[in-house]
Amino acid sequence: MTDFSKNEIIDLLKDDSQNDWLFSLADKVRKENVGEEVHLRGLIEFSNICKCMCKYCGLRCENSYAERYRISPSSIISTAQKACNAGYKTIVLQSGEDKFFSQKIMSEIISEIKKFDTAVTLSIGERSFDDYKAFKDSGADRYLIRIETTDKDLYKKMHPNMSFENRVRCLKDLRTLGYEVGTGCLVGLPEQTIESLASDILFFKEINADMVGIGPFIAHPQTPLKNCKNGDFTLALKVMALTRIMLKNINIPATTAMETLNPDGRLIALQCGANVVMPNVTDLNYCEKYDIYPNKAHLDYDISHSRKVIEDKLKTIGRTIAKDYGFRK
């Protein structure tokens, strides 16, 4: 049995007595469908300027304490080049919703980075069909845009001035344009129910997501949710494991937020269904300022050394680094 009904998902999420079985099944499904290799994606967080007000996020425009930065296009390109020279086969370009990075500027950055023999993933938020098309034409391969929650009321509460429908429109446009599409959710948002988490997993399946990132909610002290309880590590792990079991051959990152809640979070996630790690290759001067949630885990080393550190960690659980671009199998 490797597919579950909504009720079965709910029961598994509520009942912790089945956890060992669930995690080892997810690990088995991962092994059978995507193998032992781990894909490393070099993450460049190139701007923390954002026009949105997501209530859980430290980069929301109303947070006047955030120290804002924007990396120049030429520095983004040279960072990508360094990461590719260090062996990365995917560059992930991530930012807040920053209007400076127009269709033209982003397209130029993408085409330059594509010259380094790498896949390019974008994670820059909601844009028009036209923008998505221009980025694809410039060579972008993948796009990450989390739905965050499929509970429409909760979505509305968490995202002032945004709409659930537009989020889904983005996912559909990206699919139409031939991107590999990544989405995901936050686990542990205030007022979130187990039932809605089960719907999130079924939503990933329904849209046939190619990548799904699951992160526990972590309360940021400079947001309206500062007094809320953090999400639960084990519950986030269970949502991730169920996603692996239900979607089988997709790419699932062991998210940094998991490591923030548990020092071995990413290694544990890799043994419960995950097969991707996204090391931060952004210049160290900026890393701490990309403060979506507090105490974000990162390595204080240069690109090549941190890659070696990750490789050694992966060896301890019998896993190796993939040498290909890491598209969905």
Ligand code: SF4
């Ligand atoms: S979650 Fe993304 S879109 Fe929302 S405020 Fe943070 S950076 Fe902006």
